[in-house]
Amino acid sequence: MVLLSFDIEEFDMPFEYGKEISFADQISISRAGTIAILDLLDKHKIKATFFCTVTFAENVPDLIERITKTGHELASHGYYHSDFKPEHLLKSKVRLQELSGQEISGYRMARMMPVDEQEIEKAGYLYNTSINPTYLPGRYNNFNVSRTHFRKQNVLQIPASVSPVIRFPLFWLSFHNLPLSIYKSLTKWTYKKDQYLNIYFHPWEFTDLDDFERFGFPGYVRKNTGSKMINRMDNLISWMKSNRYPFGTFQEFIGELENMPV
Template identity: 85%
Template sequence: MVLLSFDIEEFDMPFEYNRDISFADQISISRTGTIAILDLLDKHQVKATFFCTVTFAENIPDLIKRITESGHELASHGYYHSDFKTEHLLQSKIKLEELSGKEITGYRMARMMPVDEKEIEKAGYTYNTSINPTYLPGRYNNFHISRTFFTKQNVLQIPASVSPVVRFPLFWLSFHNLPLSIYKALARWTYRKDHYLNVYFHPWEFTDLNDFERFGFPAYVRKNTGNQMVERMDKFIHWLKSKNYPFGTFQQFIKTINH
């Protein structure tokens, strides 16, 4: 099963590059990207999972409704994107359930940072997908963690997909910077080995990030954003469907592995 997921959040990433951005612009940019994603998913008639912060959800009630009514899964990405307290695990679950009318069973920590599985269980989540089981300089070294799903503290852990053997990450930056043919080859290798693919993206990738003065992003972040990203994702989904790989939400995936 292909697990396409999108971390939809207030677009605060420019702060990491010493740029200021208003809250209104943070919401507006992520909103535009989320609409582009939903349009693509509608076009291909595939389902995905949206990991959403409460801050963003409160500002896009119409899109939360569209996500759930389209059959996509809503999951928690925390209360805020750049502030975390343990109590936010339960608070975000409760608030997202209130805003969506749907049960929230999954969690992904902002920036794939570590999170205590005991606290995830206590907050009532079924699964956690906050692990990128590879090495990223300055971020994390997770070579010691299983590449594929496993259970810890009664919570199903579903790491982001990395290739077999060398653990090359198939996350959003790889998708932007590798030739699409190479990315497809890695995705096919991983799918054949693991029988599923867990890849994640963000709404702001589907907007134009080339204004260096405004955002401060290096070339590897800006590459293939905006319309180029829409076209790239369109081709990728079309290719996955041509391989007859089924798409599904995390909740649907968990049902298949529990049988």
């Protein structure tokens, strides 16, 4: 199963590069990208999981309704994208349930940073997908973590997909910077080995980020954003469907795992 997911959040990334961006622009940019994503998913008739901050959800109630009414899964990406306290785990779960009318069973920490598994369990989540089991300088070193799903503190851990052996990450930056043919080859290798893929993206990638003065992003972040990203994602989904890869939400994936013979 392909677990396609999107971290929908207030677009605060320019702050990491020393740029200012208004809250209104943070919301409007992520809103535009989320609409582009939903249109693509509608086109291909596939389901995905949206990890959403409460801050973003409160500002786009119509998109939250569209996500849930079209059969996608809503999960928690925290209360705020740039601030975290352990109590936000439960508070974000409860608030997203109020806003969506949907049970929230999954969590992904902002920027895939470490999160206390005991606190995740106490907040009532069934799964956590906050691990990128590879090495990225200055961000994390997770070579010691299982490449595929495992249990910890009674919570199912579903790390982001990385290739077998060399653990090349298949996350959003790889998708932007690799030739599409190479990215497809890596996903094919990983899917054949693991029988599932967990790949994630963000709404702002589906908007034009080329304005260096405004956002301050280096070339490897700006590359293939906006319409190029929409076209590349359209191409990837079409290719996966032609190879008969099934798409599903994390909740559906967990249901399949529970039904597998021991």
